[in-house]
Amino acid sequence: MHRPMTTLDFLDRGIDVYGDAVGVVAHDGTEYTYAEFGERVDRAAATLSDLGIEQGDRVALLSPNTHWFLETLFAINVLGAVSVPLNYRLIAEDYEYILDDCGARAVVADHEYAEKVEAIRDRVPAATFVANPADRVDGDWRDYESLLEGADPDAVERPDISEDDPATINYTSGTTGDPKGVVRTHRTEHWHALITTHHTEVSDDDAYLWTLPMFHVNGWGYPYVITGVGGTHVCQRHFDAEGAFERIHAHDVTYLCGAPTVLDRMIDHYQTHDVAATGDKPVRIATAASPPPESTIRTVEDELGWNILHVYGLTETGPLITTSNSPRRIESEGRFAIKTRQGHAMLGTEVRVVDEDGEDVPPDDETMGEIVVRGNQVMDRYWNKPERTREAFAGRVDGWFHTGDFATIDERGMVAIKDRKKDVIISGGENISSVEVEDALYDHPDIERVAVIGVPHEKWGETPKAIVVPAVGADLTEDGVIEFARDNLAHFKCPTVVEFVGDLPETSTGKIRKVELRESHGEPVE
Template sequence: MNSMLAHYEATRTLADVPDLHPEGTALIFEDRPIGYAELSASANRVAQALIENDVMPGARVAFVGLDSEKSYEILFGCARAGAVFVPVNWKLGAEEIAFIVEDAEAQFLFVTPEVAELAQRLRTQCPKLRRVIVIDSGTNGPNDYGVWRDAAPAVRPDFYRADPAAPVVQVYTSGTSGRPKGVVLAHRGFLDLVREIVRSGDEFIDWRPGDVALLALPTFHVGGLWWAIQNLVNGATGVVMKTFDGAKALAAIERHRITKLAFVPAMLRFLLSEPACTKTDLSSVGLVIYGGSPMPAPLLAHAQTLLRCPFAQNYGLSETTNMAIFMPPSEHAALGDERASTAGRPLHGVSVRIVDRERLDVARGQHGEIAFHTSSRMLGYWKRPKETAETLVDGWLFTGDAGYIDERGYLHITDRIKDLIISAGENISPAELEQALQTHPQIEEAAVIGVPDRRWGEVPVAYVVTTPGSALTKADIMAHARSHIAPFKMLYDAILIERLPRNSTGKVLKRVLREPHWAGHERRVN
C-alpha cells in the first residue's frame, strides 16, 4: 500500500486528521512552526471548551476573520466536538455577515481583531448567538481565545465520535435570489472521493514526503478548506497566509521552499505582476493547481514560463465539496493550446450528465446544464428544503452551469445558467446588487451582468432605469452602490438606459445586454 493510500485509509473523519503525523510540522504561520501534535492538542482544547460551554453535536460555530493556525484549531476542534464549522467571508458587508450568522443559528462566534467591533453588534442581531471569542484580543479576559482555549484540557474528548456522514462544515454561497445559502458538507465529502481516486491509481496530486504547500486560499472558500485538509492528511506542511498578498506569497515560496501551490487565476496574476517575481527563487515549486474561474491563455503561458513546473486544473462547486473535474499535469501539458476552454475530465467516482431544460440528457457535443453524481455532494442547503430538492435529484447534483462534453470526454464550461458573476474567483450575485441599487428612490429598476475584464476575469456592470424626471447621474449611482455593496462586489460601471429589454412574459433579456460586451468571445465566462 502506498503512503498516500495508507493516509486516506486511516482517516474516517476530519477529527482524525491532526493525529496522522505526530512527528511532523503541520502549519507555519508568520514563520512559527506548529507541529501536528501541537495542532491536535489545541484542537482537543477547543473541542473540550465547546463541550463545557454546552455546544452540542450539530450546533453551528461561526468564524469571521483573517486566517491563522487558529482557523484550523477551530475547524478540527469542531470536528472533535461534533459541532459544524461555519467560516464566513470577512470581506462581506456588515448586513451580509449578520444574515449568515443569524441564518446559521450560530451559538459561538470566533472573530479576529479586524472584525471584533462588528461581532459585538451581532450579539443583539443574532438571538441564538451565546458567546463571542476574540482571537489575539491582546487581553487576558475570559473572551480572549487563548485564555478560553487553554482553560480546557488537551485531551481528545470521548463524548463524541464523528460519523463520516455527519455534517462538519457549512459554507455559504450566493445564488440568483441574492441571499446566501448554507451548503452543508459531511466529513466524507472531504475524504471519500480522494480515497477512491488514490485506490484507483489514477493520476492526481502526487503528495510526497517533505511537501510544503502554500495555504493562501481562504478558509471561507470550500477550495481553501479542501486544499488545506488534503495537504494535512498527506503529512505536508501548510504555510498559512492571513490573506493573499503577491509580494508576501513570493517571499514565502522562497523562504519555506514551497512545493505546491493552489490559486485562482486572479491570485496568480497578482503574484506574477510583482516586481520581485523575476528575482525570486521559485525552483522549489513542483505543481500549480488552479481553478475557481477560467484561466486566460496569456496568463497561463506567462506562469508556465516563470514557474517551469507542471500545472493542473480543477472544477467544482461548494455543493461538490470542491473538486469534481480534474485535468492532471500530463493531460494539461499534452493538450497545450487546446485546453483553453477545457476544464478536464470527471474524477474517478464522479459521473457527469449534460441535460436540457427538462433535465433530459442531450447528445454528446450539445450544450446543456451540467449535473454531477459524486459521493462528495453536499448534504443539502441549510433549512432550505425547496432549493435542496431542486438541486439534488435522485443523487444527481444540478450545478446551474452550462457546458458540453466533447468526443474525448472533456468537459467544457461555456456559460452560467444561474447568472453568477465570478470576479477574481469570488461569486457575485447579480440579484443582490440589483436589490441594493433599487433601494435608491430614483432607481426604478436595474439589471446587473458580468462583463469580461483582463485583470479580474469578470466585473459587474449595471444597466439602470431611473424614475421619470430624475436627474440621477452615473456618479450618483456609483456613490449609492459604494454605500450598500461590499468593496469586492463593487460595480465596475453603471449605464443609464431608458428601458430594459424584455421577452413577451416580461423577463429581462440579459443576453441582449451582454452581447455587445461579449462579442468575439467564444466562451461567455472569462
C-alpha cells in the same frame, strides 16, 4: 467491514505518522509540529466544551488564513459539533442572517473582523464569543490563547460520530437571494479530501501555501488533505504577491491555489521585481473560477516555470468534481488546449452535460448544455431549506445536482465551461459565451483585465458589452477593442460596446462579480 468516514481520520493520521514533522507554519513564521498542532486542537476542543459546546452545536468561525483557524476547525469536529466558516468580506447584517439561520451557539473570531459581529451580537442566538486576541476587540470577548493555556488537552472524550452527521455548513454568496447553508457531512468531506489528494497528487513532501481563503468551501478541503498526508501548512493571513513569494522561498512551497486574478498578481510581481519564482523545489498551482486565459497559462508555465492544474466545482459539490490533470492528453493535444478546460470527472464522480430535455448533448465540443453531477462529495442538503434542496436535484434530470453552469463536452468526456447559465448572452437567438469573448480579448497586449456581460439591445435582445481595465500606459479606444475582437471571433460574438474602468469588482476568491457589473453597467443599447 464498515468504518465511518470522518474528518478526524485526517487529523489522527497526521499526528500519528508525522508527529515530529513541522505541520503548520503560522503567518509570523512560528512552526508547530503535528504533535504540537494536535495538542492545540485538543486544548481548543476542551475550551469549546468548557464553554458549553456539545455534539451537533453550530460554531461560527471568522478568520483569515491563520493557524488557529485550522486548529478550531478540527476542534469543532472533535466535539462532534458543526463548523460554520464565515466569509470575512461580508457586512454585519450578513452575519446576523447566517448566525440566526444556522442557530450558532458560539462565534470564534479574529480581531480583524470581530467588530462586525459585535455590532449585531444582541440580535443573534450565540451566547459565547471568543476573539484572538480579545484585547484588540471592543466588547465582552473571551481571549482565545488564554483559554487554550488554561485548558486540559486530555479532558475531551470524542463522542460517537456518524459519517452522515453534519461536519460543516458553508454558506453560498447569496447573489440571487438569501445565502443558503450547504450542509456537508463527515462522509462528503472525507470523500472529497480523498479524491482531491489523488487528483492533485499531494504528498508529505509538499508545503502548501494558504492563498485560497480557508473559509471558502473549507479551503477546498485542504485542511484535511494536507494534514492527512503529512504536508506542511504555510499560513498567509491575506494574499499579497510579495508575501507569497517570500513564503515560497522561506519554506520551499511546492503547491498553492488561486483564481486567475491571483495568477495575474503573481505574474505582475515576478515581472516587476527581481525575485526567484521557486525555492529549491518546483511549484504547481491549482486554479478554479473562470478558466485562465491561454496567455496567462503560457506566462505562468514558461516564465515562472510553474505547472498549472485547472479544477472545477461549486460549494454544493465539494467543490471539486473535475480536473484537467491529464498528462496523456496534454502530450497528445497540447497543454493550452487542455489546461483552459475544466477537465474530466474525478474518481467516483458522474458528470453529464444535458440539454433542456435532460438528454446528453453531442460530444462535439460545440453544443452547450447544463452540467449536472452525481458523486459522494455532493452536498447532503441546504440547511433548513427542503424546497430549495429539492429544486437543486430536479429540473433537467431528477436526482442529479444542477450546477447552473453551461459547458460543452468532447468525445472523451472533458468538459469546458462556457458560462454560468445566468451569464450566457443570447443575441439574435444565438448563445454567446462571455468567457470565450473574454479569452479572446485577453490576447490584446494592452488589456489588463476584462469582463463581458450582456446588455439589452432593441434589435437583438442582448448584445455583448466589454468592460475593460487597460494596462498601465495603454492607449485603448472603443473602436480599437471592437476591431480586435472582430479579427479573432465570429462577428456576432463580438462586443458592440466597450467601457473602460479602473478596476473590476471581485469576490474574496477572485471571481468577478458580474451581477454587480450588470447592475452598474447594464444600460440598454439601441
